[in-house]
Amino acid sequence: MKGYWHFTALAVVISIITLFFNNYWFMVGFILWLYYLYYSERLRKAPLITSLASLLFFLLYIPAIGFDHANEDTLPSLGPLTGMIVSSLDSKEQKIDFIFQEELSQQKILVIHFPKKEEKQLPLKNNADIKYGARCIINGKIEKPDQNRNPGQFNYHKYLLTKGITHQLILYSLDDIHCEGSTFLNRFYNMRSDLLTYVAANVSEETSAWMNALVLGDDSQIGEDTIELFRRWNLSHLLAISGLHVGLIVALIYFLLIKLKLLTKEKAQWIMILFLPVYALIAGGEPSVWRASSMVLLFIFLSKIKFLLSVTDILSIVFISLIIIDANIVYHIGFQLSFSVTFGLLLSKKWISSSSSSLVQVLQISFVSQMMILPLQFAYFWAFQPLSILLNLLIVPYFSIIVIPLLFILLLLLFLPIPLFLINVFDMLFVSIHYHVLTFVATMDAYFYYPWIIGVFPIIFTVVYYSLLFIFMKRLEENKLKEAFKYGVVITIAIIYVAARPYLSPIGTVTMLDIGQGDAFVIELPYRRGVIFVDAGASFAFDDMEPSEKVYKQVIKPFLYSKGISKIDAIFLSHEDIDHVGSLSFMVEDIEVEQIILSNYYDFSEDDAKKWNRKNVNIQNVMQNEEIIVGGQSFYVVAPFRDNDSPNENSLVLFTLLGGKSWLFTGDIGKGTENEILDVYPNLTVDVLKVAHHGSNTSTDLGFIKQMNPDFALISVGVNNSYGHPTREVLETLEALNVKILRTDQDGAVLYRFKEDQGTFYKYLP
Numbered sequence: 122m123k124g125y126w127h128f129t130a131l132a133v134v135i136s137i138i139t140l141f142f143n144n145y146w147f148m149v150g151f152i153l154w155l156y157y158l159y160y161s162e163r164l165r166k167a168p169l170i171t172s173l174a175s176l177l178f179f180l181l182y183i184p185a186i187g188f189d190h191a192n193e194d195t196l197p198s199l200g201p202l203t204g205m206i207v208s209s210l211d212s213k214e215q216k217i218d219f220i221f222q223e224e225l226s227q228q229k230i231l232v233i234h235f236p237k238k239e240e241k242q243l244p245l246k247n248n249a250d251i252k253y254g255a256r257c258i259i260n261g262k263i264e265k266p267d268q269n270r271n272p273g274q275f276n277y278h279k280y281l282l283t284k285g286i287t288h289q290l291i292l293y294s295l296d297d298i299h300c301e302g303s304t305f306l307n308r309f310y311n312m313r314s315d316l317l318t319y320v321a322a323n324v325s326e327e328t329s330a331w332m333n334a335l336v337l338g339d340d341s342q343i344g345e346d347t348i349e350l351f352r353r354w355n356l357s358h359l360l361a362i363s364g365l366h367v368g369l370i371v372a373l374i375y376f377l378l379i380k381l382k383l384l385t386k387e388k389a390q391w392i393m394i395l396f397l398p399v400y401a402l403i404a405g406g407e408p409s410v411w412r413a414s415s416m417v418l419l420f421i422f423l424s425k426i427k428f429l430l431s432v433t434d435i436l437s438i439v440f441i442s443l444i445i446i447d448a449n450i451v452y453h454i455g456f457q458l459s460f461s462v463t464f465g466l467l468l469s470k471k472w473i474s475s476s477s478s479s480l481v482q483v484l485q486i487s488f489v490s491q492m493m494i495l496p497l498q499f500a501y502f503w504a505f506q507p508l509s510i511l512l513n514l515l516i517v518p519y520f521s522i523i524v525i526p527l528l529f530i531l532l533l534l535l536f537l538p539i540p541l542f543l544i545n546v547f548d549m550l551f552v553s554i555h556y557h558v559l560t561f562v563a564t565m566d567a568y569f570y571y572p573w574i575i576g577v578f579p580i581i582f583t584v585v586y587y588s589l590l591f592i593f594m595k596r597l598e599e600n601k602l603k604e605a606f607k608y609g610v611v612i613t614i615a616i617i618y619v620a621a622r623p624y625l626s627p628i629g630t631v632t633m634l635d636i637g638q639g640d641a642f643v644i645e646l647p648y649r650r651g652v653i654f655v656d657a658g659a660s661f662a663f664d665d666m667e668p669s670e671k672v673y674k675q676v677i678k679p680f681l682y683s684k685g686i687s688k689i690d691a692i693f694l695s696h697e698d699i700d701h702v703g704s705l706s707f708m709v710e711d712i713e714v715e716q717i718i719l720s721n722y723y724d725f726s727e728d729d730a731k732k733w734n735r736k737n738v739n740i741q742n743v744m745q746n747e748e749i750i751v752g753g754q755s756f757y758v759v760a761p762f763r764d765n766d767s768p769n770e771n772s773l774v775l776f777t778l779l780g781g782k783s784w785l786f787t788g789d790i791g792k793g794t795e796n797e798i799l800d801v802y803p804n805l806t807v808d809v810l811k812v813a814h815h816g817s818n819t820s821t822d823l824g825f826i827k828q829m830n831p832d833f834a835l836i837s838v839g840v841n842n843s844y845g846h847p848t849r850e851v852l853e854t855l856e857a858l859n860v861k862i863l864r865t866d867q868d869g870a871v872l873y874r875f876k877e878d879q880g881t882f883y884k885y886l887p
Contacts, residue, residue, distance in 0.1 A: 130437035254304025273683030283452030338405030408456035465493030576685030638839030639700035651752020659703025668703030695788030780875025816847020
């Protein structure tokens, strides 16, 4: 098998892809390719049989993630449960959590505890018995984690399933858990916790945050703004310990031990064999750390027994071994990114090494890395920043040459008997330099952030992309630059086509997003002639009544990005209530908004006007009976008729024709305004009615519904909301007239997909 392990690894990859997409054509194509290589005498029998066996084995071994797990309902809704803690304790001021494996069913449960005020002072002291490997009895509320209720929204349920976790348990009090014992591994987790605490106590807050992140694998101290900034510029790999970090640490230790003649090479290798597994555990045990550490360990071990394998073989063996140890690791984004980049760099090593310039090599490495993860970038984030390749060229060497070595040396100095001022000098030096670098990245973000927002990258284009990329890299390696350029052009055209698909599609949609107790409707016109919002609500806290950005970040923005939407042509605002307009300010700040349309009676503040003007948003006031055209789509203003001295009664009521159906968006109008609409428009009927005021009994009068005669009623309402919406009275009115009711609390997002004059409603939740 020497020299052929990559075929076995590729067989495992095909098994993973087959499971991911539930498409067995990948297997068929791979098997045919293997037999072609075998009959053309380019592949021997041993790797052929091993590859086919691995294909079948891992197809059965790797769990398929979905919501049809029969054993998910075998647990009771309440404890007590008996079992073992199978993870380290993640203890923070706001939350404590760990993974617990129930004894009878062997199911993994995420246990979560939100400390009370008296517990927040010393949360770790209160949990001295909660250790890795401890046997425990737990009482608490057992529940299934929430799944996503909107397209593009993060699916927390599926995320936990990828870790083998089927349920979560809310631990209301620490008195409800009783544990005893632990395992040997708990010592390493305690060591990690002690190190994190020790670092935080002995260096500045800024240095502590970055040292704990880059050396010990805990980025919880780094601000959310910085993490988001690095994500936007594809620099997130620098915040997680990876092969780069492990390689630098190994090189540094070798330098200290061998070049300074502290140990012989033989003894230094044994030190590394002992050190790397311990460091992988202390650094958080992320897949990228284990991948790099395992490769170094395997290299050292094989060199000791005089058995040499290629780097590709070693990478393949490590890849297979990690999956055998933990089958769920294939769903970890760090695992996918780490091996994709490493594999790409291995394939490109001849091209990279052909250059004598270190600067050019760094640019080549950055280019290959970004190109290898491009489909994954779109799959997880739907966006890519092309200039990130150049920024990586500047920032990666800075982290490689300065930050990581400096922080690792500083960590070692903390345990040596040296003067405190020397540590302070290192500390201040790092803080000063790092501040200017972060400021530079933030400045780039402010002036040069122009991402490609493409949305979903279809699997067929992923296959085409990687096929073209490998040919492109092969031509570069062979120095056939003209041919490489042609394939590069084809790759670019393929990406442009994926990005342009919405502009070529005759399909339009209307989506009632599930934002809880609030309204947010998104209209996508065919051929992307326009993207239009009718309201964009937000949640809020009752203590200060300020809108939260939660709805925008977790629902609206992911939905837009998943659709490849980077610009909103118009936002209709019905009235001033936060549950209808609370996300507007976040949208205007973060995405291009062409115009905001509101009634003459909408009362917006001077600060709002300044913000909208600063972002070059056109403000259009409209009146009853006026027609507004956006992207060729007409909207007619039905109400308000006058200033009613009430935001709800002043709601902007819109009528439009979409997908062969007539629609009426009613905001939060009451029965009084409904009756006025009947008087002014006695012949008005609609096919789809947005039920006013979330189904409150202040609206949806029987006479109004009789005249409108809708086939469908859309109710945007929160699950188990405190208002009791929609009321039984409203539901009975609609049901009595045989109106089909679609509501976000039961159906999640509701989508109407149409082509010309034909369309169909779909519920996001099954």
